[in-house]
Structure formats: structure tokens, C-alpha cells
Amino acid sequence: MNKIKSFLRVISIFAVGFILFQSAAAQSRVDRILINEAKRITNDTFPVFSETPKGGRIYSVNQPDSKMLKAVDDGLAELFAIARKHKYRNRLNYSDYTIFIAKADRTKDNNGQYSPDIAVAAAQYAGSVYDQGGYIYAAGMVLANNPCAFVIAEHTKGFQRVADVVRYEGEHLVLYHNDRKLFNKTADHSQGGGHPVLR
Numbered sequence: 599m600n601k602i603k604s605f606l607r608v609i610s611i612f613a614v615g616f617i618l619f620q621s622a623a624a625q626s627r628v629d630r631i632l633i634n635e636a637k638r639i640t641n642d643t644f645p646v647f648s649e650t651p652k653g654g655r656i657y658s659v660n661q662p663d664s665k666m667l668k669a670v671d672d673g674l675a676e677l678f679a680i681a682r683k684h685k686y687r688n689r690l691n692y693s694d695y696t697i698f699i700a701k702a703d704r705t706k707d708n709n710g711q712y713s714p715d716i717a718v719a720a721a722q723y724a725g726s727v728y729d730q731g732g733y734i735y736a737a738g739m740v741l742a743n744n745p746c747a748f749v750i751a752e753h754t755k756g757f758q759r760v761a762d763v764v765r766y767e768g769e770h771l772v773l774y775h776n777d778r779k780l781f782n783k784t785a786d787h788s789q790g791g792g793h794p795v796l797r
């Protein structure tokens with residue numbers, strides 16, 4: 599009897615250990631896919647993982663400034679508030695979002711305004727007004743719809759812009775999970791239209 603009891607206890611300990619191990623492994627496998635996609639698009643590496651005060655997940659080229667993390671939360675907070683106004687319910691948790699902070703490929707736009715952006719392959723923007731010769735400068739870009747992930751550029755000031763970009767990139771993801779029709783209509787800016795989509 600005692601033997602069976604202790605045998606069962608060993609099994610349950612193993613089971614718990616196994617479940618923990620499984621979910622940790624599964625999470626890092628998904629994250630590895632996201633990291634590879636972020637690398638492919640930006641040519642950066644993302645060795646630093648952190649969380650925003652409200653639980654947003656961040657991979658970044660450098661240890662992020664606390665003002666940067668706060669701005670991410672502000673952008674998501676605004677996004678979630680607008681989403682709730684539209685009666686959307688899916689993916690309205692901070693931890694649903696993985697945000698990559700890449701090196702800025704430029705810090706000023708064509709008008710000389712502070713505007714840290716990333717250069718990405720032009721793809722469907724080739725030949726459009728956005729095309730800079732095979733690439734475009736983007737404030738942010740969605741990496742994956744499910745799980746929700748996007749990339750933005752590192753800022754050292756002007757953090758309200760970070761909040762805005764987070765809110766705007768997040769719009770695509772909220773729409774993907776709550777209003778597929780509007781998502782399809784607004785996902786590709788080369789066809790015209792921009793942000794905010796939701797007001």
C-alpha cells in the first residue's frame with residue numbers, strides 16, 4: 599500500500615514537472631519563430647526579453663528605457679479602450695502582445711522630424727509613393743497575427759509616438775481577431791487608407 603502511494607506520488611511529481619517543461623518548451627518554440635521572423639525583416643537580433651509594467655511582452659535589441667515600456671502600455675491601453683467601445687472582446691490582454699523593438703534605420707523623416715523607423719523590403723509597396731528603392735520606411739510592422747506580434751523602432755525621446763505606433767499596429771491585430779472583414783479591408787496600406795482605423 600505504501601509502496602503504491604509513494605509510486606503514485608512520484609508519478610504526479612513527474613507529471614507536474616513534465617507539464618511545466620512542456621509549456622515552457624512550447625512557448626519558447628513559438629517565440630523562436632517570432633524572433634526569426636523579426637530578424638529576417640529587420641536584420642537585427644533581439645537578445646533582451648522584458649515585460650511592460652502591465653505585462654506586454656518585449657524582445658529588444660537593447661535593454662528598453664522604462665519610458666519606452668510605459669509608452670507601449672499607453673498605446674495598448676488606448677487600443678483596448680477603443681476595441682471595447684466597438685464591443686470587441688478578443689485579445690484585449692497586455693500579455694497577448696509580443697512587441698519587438700528594433701534598431702531604427704533612420705531617426706528623421708524627409709521633413710527632418712524625429713521619426714525612428716525601420717526599413718523593410720518594399721514587397722507590395724514597390725512602385726508606390728512609399729517606395730524608397732526596394733524598401734520602405736515603416737514606423738511599425740505586424741510580424742504575426744496569431745500570436746499577436748509586431749515590430750517598432752527604438753526611440754530615445756518622443757515617446758508619445760511610440761504609444762501611437764503601438765496603438766496603430768495593434769489595430770491590425772485586434773481587427774484580425776474581432777472583425778475579419780474590416781481587417782481584410784485595412785491590412786494593406788498600399789491600397790490606400792491608414793490609421794487610425796478605429797475611432
Ligand SMILES: [Zn+2]
Nearest residue numbers: 766767787793
Ligand atoms: Zn498599419
